[in-house]
Every structure is written in structure tokens, then in C-alpha cells.
Amino acid sequence: MIKACLFDLDGVIVDTAKYHYIAWKELASEMGFEFTLEHNERLKGVSRMASLDILLEIGGVTKSTEEKEELADRKNEHYRSFILQMKPDEILPGAKEFLTECKKNGIATALGSASKNAMTILERLELTKYFDAIIDGTNTTKAKPDPEVFLKGADALNVPPSTCVVFEDAEAGVEAAISAGMKCVGIGSPSILSKANMVVSGLNEIKLQDIIKLQ
Incomplete structure (x- = not known):
């Protein structure tokens, strides 16, 4: 029996990809080179520090480890300045409705995101109350496809992994869910x-009864 739904944040609940792109673009501009949408394709699903290495490669720039840390922090400051202006109307179609349906039917909910800004984003979107547990980059050490974030989510909800369904938009996230012994x-x-186990274009295309069929 399905007891819990675990959600990735970016691409599932909200789309913050545009803000990441603008933040990287600003950082590149500060270093004197252009960062395009085509370049940005290489950063999808990649960690912040690995993304920075790609950015520096594109610009032909070499930095020390200490300088890289400073640049990564600066990029995050740019990004945070954008997400602090987010509003609830940026929630992806169907997300709030699906979370509400889970609540009404006694299905536990957790966020499973690598983002260290997840709590800030949920607060701006006024979605915090819809999650029984929030596992993000502040309390995980291993990136997807490692299942750590989802296993911690199941543990926080006090449910067996086999009773969980994960909602993910990235291949690494799907692999993490499978490794955790969860449906996806x-x-x-x-x-x-x-x-x-099933693929839809958004949470607006799925109902809770569809999830029960995954057993």
C-alpha cells in the first residue's frame, strides 16, 4: 500500500532553471565572457561546483580552489536574489492540487531536493505546510543518483521505502528512487x-488514484 509521496523540487513543484541560468550568466559576465542558453544545457542535473568548472572551461578561465568557492558563493547570492522575489503563481500546474489531494487522503508527503535553497523557495511559494518532512541540501551529503535524500525522506515520515512513490524530472533522480526501492x-x-514506472508531463496530468495502481 502506498503511504507516502516524495517530491523533487525543481521541475516538479516549481521551475527555477531560469533563475539558475541568469545567475550563471551574470557570473560569466563579471568574468568577461558570455554564457548562452546552449552552454546552459551542459549544466542540467549537475552540481553547483561541477557547473562552475564547466562555466570556467567555457570562458577559458582558471581559478584556485579558494577562488572557486568564492565564485560559487557569489553565484548563489545572485540566485537567491531572484528566488527571494518568487510568488505563489510560479508553482507548476497541478502541484498544489496534487499535494492537497495527498493530504486529504492521508498520504504523507516529503520534499527530496539537493537544493540548499529549498526551504526559502517553499516559503516564497507558501507551500511549506503541504510537506510533512523536508529533506534538502542542508541535511544530505550524497547527490542523486545516490538514494540518500529519498531514504532520509522515508525515515522522516516513518514509512518503509517500498510504500513510497517518488516524483522526479531528472534521470539521476529516477535512478535514486529505484535504488531506494521506491516506485517512481x-x-x-x-x-x-x-x-x-510512469511518465507524465506534469502533476496536472495525474491523480492520486493513478498512483495506487503502481503497486
Whole structure:
């Protein structure tokens, strides 16, 4: 029996990709080179420090480890300045409705995100109350596809992993869910998320009764 739903944040609940791109673009501009949308494709699903290495490679810039830390912090400051202006109307279609449906039917909910800004984003979107547990980059050490974030979510909800369904938009996230022994609903392209039990374009295309069928 499904007892809990675990959600990734970016691409599932909200789309902050545009803010990441603008923040990286600003950082590149400060260093004297251009960062394009085409370049940005290389950063999808990549950690902040790995993304910075790609950015520096694109610009032909070499920095020390200490300088890289400072640049990563500066990028995050740019990003935070954007997300602090976010409003509830930026919630992706169907997300709030699906979370509400979970609550009404006694299904526990948790966020499972690598973002260290997850709490700030949820507060800006006024969604904090919809989650029984929030596991983010401030209390995890291993990146997806490692299952740590989802296993911690199940533990926080006090439910067995086998009773959880994960909602993910990235291939690494789907693999993390499978490694955790959980069912997974992919949000996005079936060709990229083929390992998921089910793939839909958004939470507006799915009902809780569809999840029960995954058992």
C-alpha cells in the first residue's frame, strides 16, 4: 500500500532553471565572457561546483580552489536574489492540487531536493505546510543518483521505502528512487525517464488514484 509521496523540487513543484541560468550568466559576465542558453544545457542535473568548472572551461578561465568557492558563493547570492522575489503563481500546474489531494487522503508527503535553497523557495511559494518532512541540501551529503535524500525522506515520515512513490524530472533522480526501492513517476520526457514506472508531463496530468495502481 502506498503511504507516502516524495517530491523533487525543481521541475516538479516549481521551475527555477531560469533563475539558475541568469545567475550563471551574470557570473560569466563579471568574468568577461558570455554564457548562452546552449552552454546552459551542459549544466542540467549537475552540481553547483561541477557547473562552475564547466562555466570556467567555457570562458577559458582558471581559478584556485579558494577562488572557486568564492565564485560559487557569489553565484548563489545572485540566485537567491531572484528566488527571494518568487510568488505563489510560479508553482507548476497541478502541484498544489496534487499535494492537497495527498493530504486529504492521508498520504504523507516529503520534499527530496539537493537544493540548499529549498526551504526559502517553499516559503516564497507558501507551500511549506503541504510537506510533512523536508529533506534538502542542508541535511544530505550524497547527490542523486545516490538514494540518500529519498531514504532520509522515508525515515522522516516513518514509512518503509517500498510504500513510497517518488516524483522526479531528472534521470539521476529516477535512478535514486529505484535504488531506494521506491516506485517512481517521471515528470517530463518518456525517452529520458524511461526507467520510471510512469511518465507524465506534469502533476496536472495525474491523480492520486493513478498512483495506487503502481503497486
